[in-house]
Amino acid sequence: MSAKRINTRKHTKRKHAKVPGEMPSREDILAFVADNPGRAGKREIARHFGIIGGARIHLKKMLKDLSEEGLLEKRNKRMIRPGDLPPVFVANLIARDRDGELLGTPADWDDEAGDPPKILILTGKTKATQPGVGDRALIRLSEADAGPEAEHAARVIKVLEKRQGAILGILRKRDGERPPYLEPIDRKQRELDVDAREMKDAEDGDLVSVQVTRSGRYGHPLASVVERFGSMNSEKAVSEIALQSHGIPHVFPNAVEDQAESAQPVDSLGKREDWRQIPLITIDPPDAKDHDDAVYAEPDADPDNDGGVVVYVAIADVAHYVTPGSPMDREAHLRGNSVYFPDRVIPMLPERISNQLCSLREKEDKPAMAVRMVFDKTGRKKTHTFHRVLMRSAAKLSYLQAQKAIDGTPDDKTGTLLEGVLKPLWAAYGILKKGRDAREPLELDLPERKIKLKPDGTVDQVYVPERLDAHKLIEEFMIQANVAAAETLEKKKTSLLYRVHDASTPEKLESLKDFLSTINMKLPSSGGLRPAVFNGILAKVKDTPQAHLVNEVVLRSQAQAEYTPANIGHFGLNLRRYAHFTSPIRRYADLIVHRGLISALGLGNDGLPEGIEAKLEMIGAEISAAERRAMLAERDTIDRLIALWMSDQVGATFRGRIAGVVKSGLFVRLEDSGADGFVPASTIGLDYYRYDEGSHALVGDKTGETYQLGDQVEVRLVEAAPFAGALTFELDSPGRIAGKQIRKGAPKTRRGPPRGGSQPARSSGKPKASRTRNSRKRP
Incomplete structure (x- = not known):
């Protein structure tokens, strides 16, 4: 698009002279073209102004003069003012705005006309029209609000070209003068010759990413090495394959890193409640660096709740550091969650935030969102309240360390905590377990595999870790805190993302019923199925040769959990309402719930942003997809490591x-x-x-x-x-x-x-x- 004059403002409709037989002025024609960009041809102009007969010759000359003077351009038999956009055109999608929406610019733009106008890209819900940064798309201008960062809004008609990113593969060298080549990880891709002058010191057998740069001899594509990841025998190279093949963002933009570095620790109480005297502790894997949650429990002193307990759960106050619309918030939304590999974590938030400022580290004052829950002796929750606090973790323990102390072999650290902290925690878990047993969630027994690495990053062993009561304690405390968050936001009529798990589909249940009939077991054919029905089946085969088989088939009959603002309950946990609140360092859904609680309870001015309600459905779909992407990447990495081993x-x-x-x-x-x-x-x-x-x-x-x-x-x-x-x-x-x-x-x-x-x-x-x-x- 060439231009001598640019007009990117929206036009207001104007009245034009329409006296039949009277020639319009130059200004009238320019105004009409401005109001109808890309739609005003000679025929449309003549019809609008009532120009007929020989007067059309004068109109043709007037349009020619305006074109020669650079006031109009002719494109596809239509007149357009230089700098105006046609109703339909091709755009390059270049970035996202502060709300995560796509921005584009015209693909055909004359640089002499100045900077191209920014266009807000309105995408549909169908997968076929979901473009991304770097794509080219055919778009149609829209009357919708373009927002503060764009001059126009447009809707995607069709994605014309998806971004050609770097290609991942194994570098292979040939004998003689033949160039090295890339063996792509994606078997759908063809082998590529690699420019020997653009190797980045890569050796034979190294994992590299390449970009096709030009045509080589006989027109064959020739690629240059963009990055070398090292030998394929290392775990880093294997997890890199998962990152690249699943498109997982893993490099923080400079703006995100700058915001993280400029963040300051909370060093004063302010309006927060002081919980630093409560001996909350963290219980995590031994190598954990980001501690989301801390727990404490004590007998309830209320005489009306004999045998009851009070449970405290404190969660890292990520909302204090990650504010809506900020660079860190946009990146966290894009990532959706942290991704865990055997040797490293791809965090949702920069390390300064996830591992330092937010992490509930031992003996350090940290801001937290906390919930105090009161249970009766049957494990039924009586009341709960949320608080914004300043806390200090009394100790950092591993699951095994805490379990050993309870089992009678405490170490120097747990020995001092055994009577005052650990035993009350286990006593509270015993009471909460009564409530869990009465609720009867789905109890599948499927061991998980873990990989232990050698110092060089290769596999040492694959093992199935023991499931401890310490794991179950933390799990149940977190479930109850999540339920409390959902209940509070519902009561306050505040928008939230639920964690939902639908019941099995009729088709899956029919398949399960067919299978059970082959081992002389039955699934009820009528009435609503609850988790207890499945638990009854699993109990019948426990400790039999068929136990593993039945657990697998029951698992495959279940739906997949997801995030949505529409509540349908959580089938697997057998809960009417459930949200994720307890892991905001590594899950974006939890951060939204934190902001909801801040808004609903008046705990600060960093709660939910304006207009979030209309976006929650899309956000839920996006972070659910990111969760599935992370699971696939983690699983693929384990598969590759084991195959290498x-x-x-x-x-x-x-x-x-x-x-x-x-x-x-x-x-x-x-x-x-x-x-x-x-x-x-x-x-x-x-x-x-x-x-x-x-x-x-x-x-x-x-x-x-x-x-x-x-x-x-x-x-x-x-x-x-x-x-x-x-x-x-x-x-x-x-x-x-x-x-x-x-x-x-x-x-x-x-x-x-x-x-x-x-x-x-x-x-x-x-x-x-x-x-x-x-x-x-x-x-």
Whole structure:
């Protein structure tokens, strides 16, 4: 778009001379074009001013003169004033405003006309129209308010081009004069030649990111190394793959770092309540640096609550440092949550905030949002109140350290806390557990796997940690604090994001019912199912060979939890209302709840911003997606690390259990390490196997030999693909003879990637990983 004069203001409609047969003035024509940018052609101008017959010749000459003088431009048979925007055009999406909304500029703009106008990009809710920074999109101007940072607003019609980012892969060198090449991590990408002059000291086998810069010999793309991450044998390189492949933001913008560095600690009480004499303690993993929560409990002195307890939960006051609309707030919204890898954390907030100013560190005064809850002797909550306080953690303990003290082997630190702090905490947990047992939340027994690394970042061992009462204590205290937050905001009619968990869909329940029928168990066919129904099924198979199998299938029948302003309750916890309040250092949803409490209870001027209600649905969807993205990245990293760890054990035999069954084969989880791998159906014996969806099994046509979800098997490792995080096994043990014939008409097993099924296979053969939960995460 060329221009000699720029007008980016919105035009107000003007009256124009319309006397038939009378020629309009130059000013009338310019005003009409200004009010109809991109829509005013010669025909439209003549019609508007009533110009007919020979007068059209004079109009044509007038328009030509205006064009030669640079007052009008002709584009696509329409007249437009230089500097005006047409109704539909292509824009480059360049940034986000302070509210996180996209900003764009015209793709075709003459620099001599000055700075291009900023356009607020209004996106639709469908995935097809969700652009991002760096994209090119076809947009249509809108009459909507453009806000303070833009001159125009426009709606996306179509995303024309997605940003071409750096490509991640393994650098491979060739013999002779042939250039090195990139073996992309994403198997959908082609190999790329790499410019030998742009290597950034990368060596053969290093993980690198490259950018296509130009065409090489014969027009083939040639790439330059953008960044070198080091050898693929290190955990840092493996987690880098997850960051890049899932698009997880991990470098803080300068504005965010500057804001974090300029933040100052709270060194005076001010209007806060003084809780520094309450001996609150933190209980976390031994390597934790960001301490969100501290706890304390004592018997209730109220004679009307005999046997009751008072529980105190103090949570880091992130809202004090991260204010709405600030650079840190926008970045936290974008990230959604912290991401945890075996050797490092990708935090939601800069380290100065997450690990220093906000973290409830031992013996340091820290600002906190706190809740005081009173329970009766049955574990029923009687009352609760929220407070904005200044606290001082009496001690930093690990889960195991606290548990050992309760079990009779205290150390020097826990010995001084045992009578006055730890025993009252465990006594309070005993009472709260009564309330939990009466509530009957879903009690799945699925151990999680952990990875221990060597100093060089490679895998030392994979293990399943013991689940301690110390874990359960903190979990239940956090659940009760989260419930209290939701109840308070509801009572105050303040907007919030609930943490909701829907009941299973009818389709999933029908699948579960079919499966249970294969092991002579029933699921009620009528009435509302509550978690207690599932718990009854799990109790019947506890300590039997089928326990793991049934737990897996029940888990797969459940919906996924998410954030939304519409409350449908939390099915798994069996709660009518639930919100996340207890981890604002690492979850954006909790920060919103904190701000809601500040606004609702008049605890400061840093509460919810104006107009947040209209945005909560979108925010909930975005941070729910960020949570799923983090889970996938964490799981993929564990899969890749284990595949790398086992790559030198090809040919070895292992005991495992069938963790998934699909038409194309079996997923097997090894007993010792929890590693997952895939057994292609084409490698199973000489029979022809059919997939029985109801019983989660492959059944041989002739022999009836059956491999069912949960069966123990022996497998031999035939391939380890660390980049894909995939292990391929062959069965070394026979199946069992099915006690029940496969249903007539069940689909035959194919020898290629499946097209459907209740548990889709990954075409790469990548194993279905177990659902891993970081022990730092609260419900």
